[in-house]
Amino acid sequence: MYSLVEYGNMIADKVRSDAYARALKSVVKPDSIVLDIGAGTGIHTLLACKFGAARVYAVESNPAIHLAQEVALANGYAGRTIFIQDLSTNITLPERVNIVVSDLRGILPFFTNHIASLVDARRRHLVPGGQMIPHRDTLYIALIEAPKLYQNIVAPWNEPYGLNMAAARTVALNRWSDAGTESLQGHNLLTEPYQWAVLDYATIADSGMRMAEYEQPVLRDGTAHGLLVWFDSELVAGIGYSNSPDSKNTTEVYGRAFFPILEPIPVVAGDRFAFSLQAEFSNGDYVWHWHTRIVAQSDFTTVKADFVQSTAFTGAVDDERNAALMADYRPKLSLEGQVDRFILGLMTGAHTLTTIANQTYTQFPSRFTDEDAALSYVYELAQHYNQ
Numbered sequence: 001m002y003s004l005v006e007y008g009n010m011i012a013d014k015v016r017s018d019a020y021a022r023a024l025k026s027v028v029k030p031d032s033i034v035l036d037i038g039a040g041t042g043i044h045t046l047l048a049c050k051f052g053a054a055r056v057y058a059v060e061s062n063p064a065i066h067l068a069q070e071v072a073l074a075n076g077y078a079g080r081t082i083f084i085q086d087l088s089t090n091i092t093l094p095e096r097v098n099i100v101v102s103d104l105r106g107i108l109p110f111f112t113n114h115i116a117s118l119v120d121a122r123r124r125h126l127v128p129g130g131q132m133i134p135h136r137d138t139l140y141i142a143l144i145e146a147p148k149l150y151q152n153i154v155a156p157w158n159e160p161y162g163l164n165m166a167a168a169r170t171v172a173l174n175r176w177s178d179a180g181t182e183s184l185q186g187h188n189l190l191t192e193p194y195q196w197a198v199l200d201y202a203t204i205a206d207s208g209m210r211m212a213e214y215e216q217p218v219l220r221d222g223t224a225h226g227l228l229v230w231f232d233s234e235l236v237a238g239i240g241y242s243n244s245p246d247s248k249n250t251t252e253v254y255g256r257a258f259f260p261i262l263e264p265i266p267v268v269a270g271d272r273f274a275f276s277l278q279a280e281f282s283n284g285d286y287v288w289h290w291h292t293r294i295v296a297q298s299d300f301t302t303v304k305a306d307f308v309q310s311t312a313f314t315g316a317v318d319d320e321r322n323a324a325l326m327a328d329y330r331p332k333l334s335l336e337g338q339v340d341r342f343i344l345g346l347m348t349g350a351h352t353l354t355t356i357a358n359q360t361y362t363q364f365p366s367r368f369t370d371e372d373a374a375l376s377y378v379y380e381l382a383q384h385y386n387q
């Protein structure tokens with residue numbers, strides 16, 4: 001749960017906040033109805049009102065929403081704002097909105113229920129063709145030289161007092177960490193950035209991301225320590241920010257993700273770096289898998305490294321999600337889960353896709369824009385689970 005200091009840091013991040021303010025200013029019109037998901041202390045709700053929105057629904061699960069309500073009142077916006085303390089996925093609004101504004105991302109956009117919440121908001125709360133802010137996030141990967149960051153991860157486990165703690169070292173190397181924005185610059189990169197994923201929130205349907213293996217040449221001599229992953233955001237067309245190590249104007253709040261490899265590997269220009277990265281959405285969070293291979297330029301049969309890593313290999317250590325799912329935890333099915341269970345229950349071989357879609361739409365009318373949307377969703381699910 002975010003603290004007031006963290007909400008303050010988000011607002012104080014000028015690059016991020018200015019971009020959101022400009023984006024809202026460019027799309028909010030006097031008749032706009034706006035949904036602010038994850039409103040926090042209300043900054044985007046207030047800005048939307050300031051730029052003339054007719055009505056703003058501010059939805060936030062954190063008690064910070066009470067502060068948001070108080071500041072809306074202080075700014076004279078009480079008559080145009082509706083505050084709801086809940087998750088956007090749990091609520092039904094009395095009308096559809098023209099604009100959905102949010103920033104539910106962590107260090108990367110693949111963060112807890114961020115994408116699932118936006119897909120749900122687009123399907124249930126937004127008018128067709130309405131504006132999603134952010135509109136698009138683009139993620140990049142590069143091989144990176146990062147000795148200090150790597151040391152921070154492995155140093156505690158390198159035979160303290162002569163003791164073998166290799167098992168903990170292996171777990172530590174199957175986690176990714178926040179590389180911040182200060183410590184690494186463009187000169188730390190050993191390859192060109194590779195565009196890994198484009199998340200277009202106007203169309204995205206899947207919460208996860210998988211890629212086939214991709215290969216790139218190493219650009220200079222050095223030591224490879226891991227993968228650096230970051231994202232650039234386009235909030236609305238032409239307005240956004242970049243978290244690239246080459247950017248002079250990065251945001252403070254997101255940082256960058258560092259995926260270490262199992263051993264530092266000396267490389268020379270021309271070596272081949274082959275990699276794949278997968279963000280698998282499971283139980284409201286992500287399991288990450290990364291496979292890295294480095295092949296010598298002098299002799300392509302010499303494999304310098306071939307590492308298969310995954311956050312799934314870390315077991316229960318330091319895994320909040322596993323802690324939450326301890327044996328005495330009582331899980332409760334989300335709306336998405338209820339819809340999926342209903343559809344799967346009808347996939348007995350007795351009903352056509354159209355019948356299943358019609359029954360699903362009747363059962364969950366607020367979940368889909370129309371019957372066609374229900375049909376595409378049923379179709380997607382049937383592709384996954386049909387015999």
Ligand SMILES: C[S@@+](CC[C@H](N)C(=O)[O-])C[C@H]1O[C@@H](n2cnc3c(N)ncnc32)[C@H](O)[C@@H]1O
Nearest residue numbers: 010038039040059060061062086087088103117
């Ligand atoms: C990164 S903060 C953003 C706060 C504020 N909008 C800003 O940009 O400064 C994300 C907020 O979203 C909230 N949140 C995440 N998913 C949500 C959802 N589906 N519905 C409502 N609130 C959500 C979290 O509690 C958190 O307060």
